[in-house]
Amino acid sequence: MLITHLDCLNLAHWLHNTASEDGLGPICFAIVDAQGDLIWFERMDRAPARAANIAIAKAYTSLRMGDSTQAFKQRLERESLSCSDFMDQRLTAIPGGSPLALADSRIVGAIGISGRHIESDQALADAAALYFSSL
Template sequence: MTVLLTDSLSQALGQWLVQQARADGLAPVCIALSHPDGVLHYFLRMDGAPVRTVAIAQAKAYSSARFGTSTLALQERLHRESLLLSDFMDPNLCALPGGIPLELGSTLIGAVGISGRTLAEDHALALQANTFLQQYTD
């Protein structure tokens, strides 16, 4: 059986992430959810999130989905192996922390990209998405 990032799941996860972002009192963010192939499925720009964060959030979700790993891990790999993003011949890639694969069990169902805060704060909020998925499926 193929597990997908459905419309209803995307809406629920997106709204839950907005609630988390509002509750912690930090800067507003853009939230992007993509399918495993990296194609954007859901996007929300919170009031006050800078325009520049729109494309960044989408690129983080895309990159995390395409590599099946966090953008933080991708960034670490680039440094470790002395690689450039351009080496992958894909202009849509982003290695800024804040992109996380979305998994149900061991199945990759998509990825989330968060942008609008410090890189560490983007990453921390993105990590919460899998916490939601565990609760959503229980």
């Protein structure tokens, strides 16, 4: 199964409402498909412009590594590696990306969130991934 436009729309609606109501500030968020290609992007009003490319990189990294960007960062630290060791200039180790998986654990995409403190970005990405798995 592929991630659909309707899936993205539902997730974007949930995420926009959640981020608007939690009082932590606006965000940029990006959704990539199972190949890592951008299929949805949103920059909330007053979200920092610098967060746009970071959100996209977080989603891409999460998809390519099959794990959260927080887990990827921890792996790099644990194994004394750097992003450049993976020979992919689009990877980032900034927390805030999570894979989007179906109920059977198949990864069909990923989400990247940027604009807040990295712990808040990652928590929101993880919550979005959990919401997506319930669709």
